[in-house]
Ligand SMILES: Cc1cc2nc3c(=O)[nH]c(=O)nc-3n(C[C@H](O)[C@H](O)[C@H](O)COP(=O)(O)OP(=O)(O)OC[C@H]3O[C@@H](n4cnc5c(N)ncnc54)[C@H](O)[C@@H]3O)c2cc1C
């Protein structure tokens with residue numbers, strides 16, 4: 001049984017835990033405001049808000065409901081466009097701004113934009129025109145043209161900046177951006193919070209569709225939960241790869257859901273290293289004071305990764321285990337020479353995780369619990385080229401961490417994606433850089449070694465020659481970016 005709050009209504013359902021929230025709200029709750037576009041996380045037509053208890057308040061994030069399993073809704077506040085409409089029938093500030101600026105024509109995309117902008121209004125991030133426009137980076141419109149929608153976003157920013165001491169949510173309720181019932185959601189979620197959080201039991205408790213051997217008699221104790229996870233062959237994080245790759249199979253798949261396991265969602269710092277829980281999402285890194293301190297260009301780098309709603313769902317372990325040769329977070333953590341830790345405490349360097357195209361050095365029962373890396377670098381950079389600047393996967397990506405002491409490279413780790421069947425740790429290039437001065441000769445020679453380590457193929461993202469050229473240019477760009485090298 002999955003319980004959550006849908007708009008202003010409590011919901012409990014025995015439907016498959018793997019069903020998407022999109023299908024649930026449209027076909028089982030008849031809430032047709034949430035639109036179906038691509039079903040691949042690309043268009044934003046299905047955007048909803050997901051509210052989760054966060055200390056003394058509720059934190060809302062935009063997510064694409066087409067990729068979100070029902071199991072990830074457990075204990076949360078799921079908000080569709082019907083849930084933000086005002087009881088008096090007037091338009092909300094967000095809806096009105098879009099109307100005023102002529103931001104809608106056929107209207108198919110409009111709900112998604114409204115939901116993303118409403119999410120922006122209630123989150124605690126800084127409010128600027130730039131961040132308002134960034135909040136709709138996961139929404140595509142085919143008819144209006146973006147300028148009118150951007151003007152609506154800018155107008156909202158002016159309203160939001162009138163806020164005084166209240167919380168963002170309090171201000172949004174006062175301004176009619178969200179309805180009054182939002183103020184009681186925290187209490188309502190509190191009553192759900194002691195319910196089981198390991199959603200993978202959900203599938204087992206549906207005897208009509210699931211193999212009895214998985215045991216409907218299991219109790220919701222954390223010790224058993226862990227055992228249960230270990231007995232499973234398949235794991236789900238945010239679902240942003242799995243639901244694109246196998247949408248039909250996922251509905252009835254027997255999976256262990258790791259997204260809401262709080263033991264897997266943390267960022268901790270010790271004297272010499274950082275540990276990050278496997279289910280930490282890209283947005284968690286973006287707002288982490290630790291990451292912001294250690295990676296000064298964090299925002300510029302991470303905004304190249306997918307879009308706001310996808311970053312709100314995309315876990316690090318999902319990116320690593322999906323094993324795409326162009327995984328951005330994989331390239332990032334390879335260049336930190338990170339290690340990954342499994343549920344059985346086995347720890348291996350991330351660079352040893354990839355043993356062939358989509359072949360991993362892990363058993364079916366092993367799942368990633370955390371990622372660890374040392375803070376022994378003075379410089380870090382990430383570069384990515386994709387066909388579109390926003391919301392596109394890499395043609396080629398690369399990251400570098402360097403420890404520079406007395407003008408010499410004391411240590412170096414370089415990674416590259418899109419240039420081999422696996423995400424590549426550039427071992428020879430990294431070794432070559434160690435002990436070298438940063439000058440033309442070092443960069444040119446390192447680039448030659450890099451070229452000998454990669455083996456790109458021609459595909460939709462570019463020819464092999466183009467990718468070699470990109471790898472060369474992006475490697476050089478690390479030094480331009482970090483050392484003003486010309
Ligand atoms: C529109 C869109 C844009 C995207 N853009 C980018 C982009 O710019 N850059 C990029 O790198 N990626 C991108 N992605 C891909 C995707 O968002 C990332 O790879 C994401 O990090 C996957 O995480 P997830 O939690 O959603 O994975 P899921 O889909 O839940 O899982 C992916 C795989 O990881 C496994 N898994 C999950 N957690 C664990 C665990 N703890 N232990 C073991 N196995 C586990 C699952 O079993 C599955 O095999 C995009 C996806 C979409 C839909």
Ligand code: FES
Pocket residue numbers: 035036037038039040041042043044045046047064065066067
């Ligand atoms: S339907 Fe396009 S993002 Fe979900």
Ligand code: FES
Pocket residue numbers: 103104105106107108109110140141142143144
């Ligand atoms: S108004 Fe038609 S798709 Fe945006």
